[in-house]
Amino acid sequence: MKNARPSKLFTAFLELYCRRSLFESIIGDLEEQFEEDVNTFSVTKAKRRYIWNVIRFFRPGIIKPIIKTQKLNQYDMFKNYFKIAWRSLTKYKMYSAIKIGGFSIGIAAFLLILLFVKDELSYDKHYDQGDRIFRVINVHNDPSNFGRGSNFPAQIGQALRDNFPELEKVGRLISSDWFNAGNNQFRAEDNLQSNYEEGFAYADQDLLEILEIEMVYGDQKSALSKPNSMVISKRKADKYFPDQDPVGQTIILNEEESEPILIGGVMENFPTNSHLQFDFFITLTGEEFWPGEQTNWCCWNYSPYIRITQGSNPKELEEKLLLIKDNYIVKNAIESGSSNVDNIKKYFSFYLQPVANIYLESEGIGDDFSHGDIKLVWLFVAIAIFILLLACINFINLSTAKSSNRAKEIGLRKVIGSFRSNLIQQFLTESILYSAISVTLGIGLAILFLPYFNEVSDKSLVLPFAVWWVGPSLIVFILIIGLIAGVYPAFYLSAFKPIDVLRGSKSKGSKSSKLRNVMVVFQFTTSIVLIVGAMMVYRQMEYILNKDLGFDKDQVIMLQGANTLGNKLSTFKNELLKLPEVQSAALSNYLPVEGTKRDGNTFYKEGRDKIDKDVSAQCWKVDKDYVKTMGMKILEGRGFSDRASDSSAIIINQTMAKKLNLENPIGERIKNWESWNIIGVVEDFHFSTIKYNIRPLSLVLGNEGSIIAIKVDTKDMAASLTSITQTWDVFMPNQPVRYSFLDEAYARMYEDVQRTANLFTIFAFLAIIVACLGLFGLSAFLTEQRSKEISIRKVLGASFQVIFQMLTFDFLKMIVISIILAIPIGWYLMTSWLADFEYRTDISWDVFAIAGIIVVLIALFTVSFESIKASIVNPVKGLKSD
Amino acid sequence: MSKTYLGEFEELILTMVLVLKDEAYGNVIVKAIKDHQHREVNLSAVHVTLYRLEDKGYVKSNMGGATNERGGRRKRYFQVTNAGLSVIQTIKESRTKLWDLIPQLQFNS
Numbered sequence: 006m007k008n009a010r011p012s013k014l015f016t017a018f019l020e021l022y023c024r025r026s027l028f029e030s031i032i033g034d035l036e037e038q039f040e041e042d043v044n045t046f047s048v049t050k051a052k053r054r055y056i057w058n059v060i061r062f063f064r065p066g067i068i069k070p071i072i073k074t075q076k077l078n079q080y081d082m083f084k085n086y087f088k089i090a091w092r093s094l095t096k097y098k099m100y101s102a103i104k105i106g107g108f109s110i111g112i113a114a115f116l117l118i119l120l121f122v123k124d125e126l127s128y129d130k131h132y133d134q135g136d137r138i139f140r141v142i143n144v145h146n147d148p149s150n151f152g153r154g155s156n157f158p159a160q161i162g163q164a165l166r167d168n169f170p171e172l173e174k175v176g177r178l179i180s181s182d183w184f185n186a187g188n189n190q191f192r193a194e195d196n197l198q199s200n201y202e203e204g205f206a207y208a209d210q211d212l213l214e215i216l217e218i219e220m221v222y223g224d225q226k227s228a229l230s231k232p233n234s235m236v237i238s239k240r241k242a243d244k245y246f247p248d249q250d251p252v253g254q255t256i257i258l259n260e261e262e263s264e265p266i267l268i269g270g271v272m273e274n275f276p277t278n279s280h281l282q283f284d285f286f287i288t289l290t291g292e293e294f295w296p297g298e299q300t301n302w303c304c305w306n307y308s309p310y311i312r313i314t315q316g317s318n319p320k321e322l323e324e325k326l327l328l329i330k331d332n333y334i335v336k337n338a339i340e341s342g343s344s345n346v347d348n349i350k351k352y353f354s355f356y357l358q359p360v361a362n363i364y365l366e367s368e369g370i371g372d373d374f375s376h377g378d379i380k381l382v383w384l385f386v387a388i389a390i391f392i393l394l395l396a397c398i399n400f401i402n403l404s405t406a407k408s409s410n411r412a413k414e415i416g417l418r419k420v421i422g423s424f425r426s427n428l429i430q431q432f433l434t435e436s437i438l439y440s441a442i443s444v445t446l447g448i449g450l451a452i453l454f455l456p457y458f459n460e461v462s463d464k465s466l467v468l469p470f471a472v473w474w475v476g477p478s479l480i481v482f483i484l485i486i487g488l489i490a491g492v493y494p495a496f497y498l499s500a501f502k503p504i505d506v507l508r509g510s511k512s513k514g515s516k517s518s519k520l521r522n523v524m525v526v527f528q529f530t531t532s533i534v535l536i537v538g539a540m541m542v543y544r545q546m547e548y549i550l551n552k553d554l555g556f557d558k559d560q561v562i563m564l565q566g567a568n569t570l571g572n573k574l575s576t577f578k579n580e581l582l583k584l585p586e587v588q589s590a591a592l593s594n595y596l597p598v599e600g601t602k603r604d605g606n607t608f609y610k611e612g613r614d615k616i617d618k619d620v621s622a623q624c625w626k627v628d629k630d631y632v633k634t635m636g637m638k639i640l641e642g643r644g645f646s647d648r649a650s651d652s653s654a655i656i657i658n659q660t661m662a663k664k665l666n667l668e669n670p671i672g673e674r675i676k677n678w679e680s681w682n683i684i685g686v687v688e689d690f691h692f693s694t695i696k697y698n699i700r701p702l703s704l705v706l707g708n709e710g711s712i713i714a715i716k717v718d719t720k721d722m723a724a725s726l727t728s729i730t731q732t733w734d735v736f737m738p739n740q741p742v743r744y745s746f747l748d749e750a751y752a753r754m755y756e757d758v759q760r761t762a763n764l765f766t767i768f769a770f771l772a773i774i775v776a777c778l779g780l781f782g783l784s785a786f787l788t789e790q791r792s793k794e795i796s797i798r799k800v801l802g803a804s805f806q807v808i809f810q811m812l813t814f815d816f817l818k819m820i821v822i823s824i825i826l827a828i829p830i831g832w833y834l835m836t837s838w839l840a841d842f843e844y845r846t847d848i849s850w851d852v853f854a855i856a857g858i859i860v861v862l863i864a865l866f867t868v869s870f871e872s873i874k875a876s877i878v879n880p881v882k883g884l885k886s887d
Numbered sequence: 888m889s890k891t892y893l894g895e896f897e898e899l900i901l902t903m904v905l906v907l908k909d910e911a912y913g914n915v916i917v918k919a920i921k922d923h924q925h926r927e928v929n930l931s932a933v934h935v936t937l938y939r940l941e942d943k944g945y946v947k948s949n950m951g952g953a954t955n956e957r958g959g960r961r962k963r964y965f966q967v968t969n970a971g972l973s974v975i976q977t978i979k980e981s982r983t984k985l986w987d988l989i990p991q992l993q994f995n996s
Binding site for chain 2: 027029030031032033034035036037038041058061062064066067
């Protein structure tokens with residue numbers, strides 16, 4: 006027979022409002038009444054009466070007080086928690102040190118990387134109208150030959166202005182080493198001494214307004230509007246015209262006294278997080294580099310920046326820009342008889358690059374700015390999170406492992422009356438305490454290592470203490486970290502049953518070691534991947550530095566400013582050659598390292614200009630000793646000589662020969678706008694970063710240049726430099742000698758690779774430290790656990806080796822699994838990184854083997870501390886306590 | 888002699904508890920009042936009055952007596968304290984004294 010029950014809803018209602026102390030007897034009475042009523046009346050009536058009674062009970066005297074007096078005691082509980090946490094911390098100093106140490110390292114790494122990422126992401130975000138400022142990029146959509154570029158012909162500015170009302174302003178920039186862009190000899194008119202300065206670029210007047218450049222002196226709207234004027238940066242103004250307004254002064258560049266330039270204004274220095282880092286803008290107003298240059302669509306040297314009107318859609322504009330392609334580019338190509346017309350029609354399109362993306366997302370565009378790589382940024386964020394995770398895992402592992410130490414306390418607390426929630430609160434409080442200490446230490450470590458990190462990452466980062474949100478966000482951070490690391494141990498520890506604990510039987514430690522082992526494997530896999538990464542990057546760097554480049558970069562001195570010698574040049578060169586260490590010297594502006602002049606031309610076989618596809622190639626003006634000085638190899642034909650006919654002779658590289666489809670290039674004639682006679686083929690040499698393929702290049706004779714490349718053969722470089730300096734001073738007493746080394750300039754091209762290598766190494770190192778700390782703690786603990794077992798084994802006759810093996814074998818198993826896991830991950834990551842480089846080193850097995858061996862050795866070393874101690878200890882000690 | 892005065896219902900409940908000696912708790916009191924006084928009182932009123940009397944110190948309570956009909960819950964038993972006893976005495980005396988002063992009210996035997 007089913008028993009009738011009164012309304013559950015109202016029972017719950019009663020339980021909700023009734024005072025705790027009265028509840029039991031009241032509900033008992035109500036139920037007794039209900040049972041009687043069921044017998045006296047009917048079930049329905051009994052239920053009704055019950056409900057009525059519950060409602061009647063809702064009166065003062067029965068209802069709970071609103072102010073819960075219990076909560077007032079929480080403060081005392083927390084005081085207790087902190088006290089106990091502190092005692093536990095100081096009692097197990099080693100474990101606490103490991104936990105806190107690992108955490109601090111993780112947090113310090115996290116903070117530093119955060120600063121780095123924040124800085125990288127902050128480039129070019131400071132524009133007021135940033136969402137309307139774009140850079141125009143041309144895109145070559147040929148799937149077999151995809152390319153993007155930032156340069157356009159001169160007339161692009163006018164073409165854009167005329168055809169598109171959506172463009173508020175258009176300004177062109179020439180940043181590459183071309184004519185007076187790049188570096189120059191600079192002096193005020195009334196000075197005698199010229200100084201070498203870098204950071205020159207050509208700019209339209211409108212560019213100042215588009216880029217919102219603030220002016221210290223002069224007017225942003227007109228500083229560059231007069232022909233032959235320039236704007237200099239504040240720091241250069243302070244250097245050359247301290248404490249005065251230099252507007253109106255005359256400047257002479259490269260001793261060209263016939264072409265003076267007026268200063269039209271002084272601009273604020275570019276902030277460090279701008280992709281533009283120029284000190285001098287020379288105006289393009291009225292500038293024409295050779296007759297007809299401004300309307301000729303042959304040469305692509307200008308980079309257009311635009312500002313669109315409010316509300317315009319950049320995507321639509323990109324489509325509309327194809328008008329330019331048809332009306333100007335294609336038209337021009339047809340007129341000049343280029344054979345690329347079909348290619349252009351099919352593959353050419355435009356892309357409007359938002360200014361905020363220029364620094365990080367210009368992969369493959371090939372402009373001359375230094376860039377960060379968005380991929381690297383995300384990679385570092387991932388690494389930071391991983392290292393922090395490793396530290397959290399350490400914390401979790403050690404807390405759960407040595408839980409037997411707290412078992413008695415937990416059991417007792419439960420017996421006295423703690424709810425599980427109280428215990429969870431207690432352990433979360435503990436982990437937040439650890440987190441607070443670690444964060445403080447971590448910040449200290451970060452401050453300590455910030456200067457070193459700045460050096461490695463080539464930035465000037467600062468910890469933002471002045472900002473108002475530092476305090477609160479730190480507290481939130483501490484809480485989050487404490488919670489993440491503490492949640493699992495809190496739940497694990499609070500689940501102990503008091504009876505198991507107090508009975509003394511449970512040594513809760515070896516159980517649930519599966520999760521712990523998984524975490525250890527995770528830690529070591531991460532570490533191995535990082536080590537492999539670091540090794541590969543270093544190897545690539547070595548490869549880059551030692552690869553056969555096609556020219557000899559060692560022991561080559563680049564002497565700058567040779568153009569100021571004027572007609573004393575050849576005499577100077579002869580004097581140099583008289584020095585015993587000097588093997589050879591050559592004059593040229595064009596060298597195979599970045600930062601020297603480049604000149605892109607279009608070539609075609611003579612007479613076939615409308616038939617074949619034309620070939621874009623560099624055309625370098627060198628002197629006849631260039632090939633010998635640079636150690637380049639002539640494969641076919643000959644080098645330059647003193648023959649008169651060599652003034653129209655040209656030497657091409659292998660790639661150019663291939664592109665021109667010349668089986669026997671010697672004697673053939675090719676044309677850019679002059680005709681040339683091919684006299685030789687030089688072996689391909691790298692003249693830009695080896696991320697890209699070697700492109701076509703040609704050499705012609707020219708007697709201009711500002712760099713003398715001197716090839717020396719000496720064991721005492723300092724002495725050779727002194728002799729060269731002395732020679733220089735004889736000719737140019739007013740100008741200090743300025744030189745640099747070719748191999749250093751070459752290495753500087755790969756600064757970003759070097760930086761990546763260094764950063765990777767640091768992080769691999771940190772990750773290993775954190776992982777080993779964890780391993781050490783774990784092994785110490787497990788050894789302690791098994792001390793009884795070890796003592797008994799020793800008594801029964803186990804030797805030192807057997808014990809040692811027993812203790813370390815388990816760990817070695819985990820390491821081996823880590824290695825196996827790390828191999829495919831490392832392989833994939835490395836392959837995708839190296840894919841950026843056209844010329845790269847191979848990924849070979851030995852990298853993984855070495856990384857694996859390193860990790861095994863380190864892990865063995867860590868574990869053996871405790872194992873050896875355990876193997877040596879007197880067995881009596883282990884058995885005494887029972 | 889206490890200065891506080893008992894309400895009518897409180898006096899009724901207090902008396903009932905005395906009557907029921909050791910077995911006084913919520914339901915029983917309700918039933919006893921129904922039986923002896925033919926008066927329906929609500930369980931909640933009885934409970935609240937008992938707690939008030941306890942606060943005044945005239946009754947004391949203890950827990951005990953779980954049965955199945957109550958779903959295993961214990962009862963709260965009430966007993967009269969000495970203070971309560973004396974207050975009842977006082978009431979009875981003062982009431983009798985007062986009634987004696989009424990001329991017409993004669994008890995017909």
